[in-house]
Amino acid sequence: xxxxxxxxxxxxxxxxxxxxxxxxxxxxxxxxxxxxxxxxxxxxxxxxxxxxxxxxxxxxxxxxxxxxxxxxxxxxxxxxxxxxxxxxxxxxxxxxxxxxxxxxxxxxxxxxxxxxxxxxxxxxxxxxxxxxxxxxxxxxxxxxxxxxxxxxxxxxxxxxxxxxxxxxxxxxxxxxxxxxxxxxxxxxxxxxxxxxxxxxxxxxxxxxxxxxxxxxxxxxxxxxxxxxxxxxxxxxxxxxxxxxxxxxxxxxxxxxxxxxxxxxxx
Amino acid sequence: xxxxxxxxxxxxxxxxxxxxxxxxxxxxxxxxxxxxxxxxxxxxxxxxxxxxxxxxxxxxxxxxxxxxxxxxxxxxxxxxxxxxxxxxxxxxxxxxxxxxxxxxxxxxxxxxxxxxxxxxxxxxxxxxxxxxxxxxxxxxxxxxxxxxxxxxxxxxxxxxxxxxxxxxxxxxxxxxxxxxxxxxxxxxxxxxxxxxxxxxxxxxxxxxxxxxxxxxxxxxxxxxxxxxxxxxxxxxxxxxxxxxxxxxxxxxxxxxxxxxxxxx
Numbered sequence: 258x259x260x261x262x263x264x265x266x267x268x269x270x271x272x273x274x275x276x277x278x279x280x281x282x283x284x285x286x287x288x289x290x291x292x293x294x295x296x297x298x299x300x301x302x303x304x305x306x307x308x309x310x311x312x313x314x315x316x317x318x319x320x321x322x323x324x325x326x327x328x329x330x331x332x333x334x335x336x337x338x339x340x341x342x343x344x345x346x347x348x349x350x351x352x353x354x355x356x357x358x359x360x361x362x363x364x365x366x367x368x369x370x371x372x373x374x375x376x377x378x379x380x381x382x383x384x385x386x387x388x389x390x391x392x393x394x395x396x397x398x399x400x401x402x403x404x405x406x407x408x409x410x411x412x413x414x415x416x417x418x419x420x421x422x423x424x425x426x427x428x429x430x431x432x433x434x435x436x437x438x439x440x441x442x443x444x445x446x447x448x449x450x451x452x453x454x455x456x457x458x459x460x461x462x463x464x465x466x467x468x469x470x471x472x473x474x475x476x477x478x479x480x481x482x483x484x485x486x487x488x489x490x491x492x493x494x495x496x497x498x499x500x501x502x503x504x505x506x507x508x509x510x511x512x513x514x515x516x517x518x519x520x521x522x523x
Numbered sequence: 524x525x526x527x528x529x530x531x532x533x534x535x536x537x538x539x540x541x542x543x544x545x546x547x548x549x550x551x552x553x554x555x556x557x558x559x560x561x562x563x564x565x566x567x568x569x570x571x572x573x574x575x576x577x578x579x580x581x582x583x584x585x586x587x588x589x590x591x592x593x594x595x596x597x598x599x600x601x602x603x604x605x606x607x608x609x610x611x612x613x614x615x616x617x618x619x620x621x622x623x624x625x626x627x628x629x630x631x632x633x634x635x636x637x638x639x640x641x642x643x644x645x646x647x648x649x650x651x652x653x654x655x656x657x658x659x660x661x662x663x664x665x666x667x668x669x670x671x672x673x674x675x676x677x678x679x680x681x682x683x684x685x686x687x688x689x690x691x692x693x694x695x696x697x698x699x700x701x702x703x704x705x706x707x708x709x710x711x712x713x714x715x716x717x718x719x720x721x722x723x724x725x726x727x728x729x730x731x732x733x734x735x736x737x738x739x740x741x742x743x744x745x746x747x748x749x750x751x752x753x754x755x756x757x758x759x760x761x762x763x764x765x766x767x768x769x770x771x772x773x774x775x776x777x778x779x780x781x782x783x784x785x786x787x
Contacts (some may be wrong), residue, residue, distance in 0.1 A: 332683045446782075
């Protein structure tokens with residue numbers, strides 16, 4: 258499998274008001290084409306900083322992010338982001354369909370092609386009927402599905418998701434998790450999913466990258482050897498799920514206490 | 524408001540018209556037997572209306588005044604929104620401009636009329652249009668700056684990560700996002716514009732709605748003067764209705780969003 262996203266030695270230190278805050282010290286990981294990787298870390302681990310750096314929205318202080326062979330210095334065309342704040346990420350003055358189509362228009366696609374892609378994406382998230390509604394007319398879960406539809410219609414090499422389900426209720430969250438798994442299977446898109454929810458990361462991912470606390474490094478890269486077909490009841494009640502969950506949980510607890518991996522090269 | 528039945532519509536028309544009807548009736552009866560020269564019966568004023576505002580004054584006073592108002596107002600809208608977007612988008616520019624803007628805003632445009640006239644001429648359209656534009660631009664500019672500044676960061680990030688170019692971001696994100704605030708400024712500017720339309724004609728103009736009213740006043744044509752004042756008021760009402768119509772369509776999303784937020 259080819260590496261599609263290569264994050265090497267990523268560091269980010271915020272400077273301002275005469276103070277320096279080292280958010281990310283040294284993050285190195287690779288994501289292969291077609292993988293679904295979750296990143297989980299204790300609160301304040303700089304997950305959002307990491308994601309913004311990877312997305313090219315924030316300049317790193319050190320290290321490189323390489324997407325599809327080219328270094329990311331600004332938001333690359335091959336990346337789509339689903340933000341946590343769905344209500345603030347959809348354009349309230351545009352209908353659902355126009356929200357999905359706007360990035361496609363910027364890509365220079367013709368009207369027919371835009372309509373076809375938007376229809377397909379809205380179909381995939383089950384929102385074809387709401388195409389002409391405005392986002393604020395929909396529930397939170399539906400709004401986040403619109404954001405997902407916009408992302409998949411964009412046909413990115415890597416789909417970044419920043420705690421996308423943190424603000425929806427538990428039932429909706431389960432539905433959306435299954436939606437992400439299903440879309441990932443159907444479309445073969447590469448997904449980097451950032452979350453603070455340990456269960457969610459184990460349930461969704463093929464790998465879970467556990468982050469340390471600040472300044473952030475990767476504590477462990479946990480392979481998730483659960484069967485590929487997952488469902489909310491069976492998978493979550495399996496023994497292996499419980500083991501993996503406990504393992505990630507312990508890592509997070511260690512991270513909170515300040516445990517860090519041995520320095521590289523020792 | 525979107526789901527008004529026939530009964531609701533009737534009720535709304537009644538509530539809208541009730542107070543004006545009462546006031547007109549009060550004026551009518553209170554002034555009916557007035558012998559005061561300056562306070563003629565409303566009946567006399569109404570009778571003077573059609574003979575005062577014939578085709579000639581409409582063509583040479585009212586419409587030119589309204590045209591100047593429209594031009595000045597649109598210039599202010601374009602300049603205010605344009606500069607507002609630029610200043611609102613850049614923190615440095617904001618810090619540089621703020622003291623100057625506060626100073627200029629505090630200068631009432633009417634006192635500038637003689638100065639403007641000095642450069643742009645007393646009798647032509649230019650000085651009047653400049654006066655109107657200069658007065659209208661401030662609320663639009665300041666509201667646009669605030670609207671652009673308070674634009675949600677997540678929306679900007681979204682626009683950037685989906686590769687929206689400068690033009691698309693400006694058009695689809697910044698201007699649309701700031702549009703509720705721009706509309707607030709534009710509404711304030713409209714009433715300032717009407718006032719300045721009249722005031723700009725008080726100095727050295729011989730035609731125009733404001734000039735006509737002043738000439739009636741100076742010629743002691745009191746009922747005619749009153750018809751001019753009433754006409755001005757009616758124009759104000761019409762402009763504000765027109766504004767609301769445009770706003771209603773352009774900002775339908777904003778009303779819906781606000782309602783959804785309150786309901787949530």
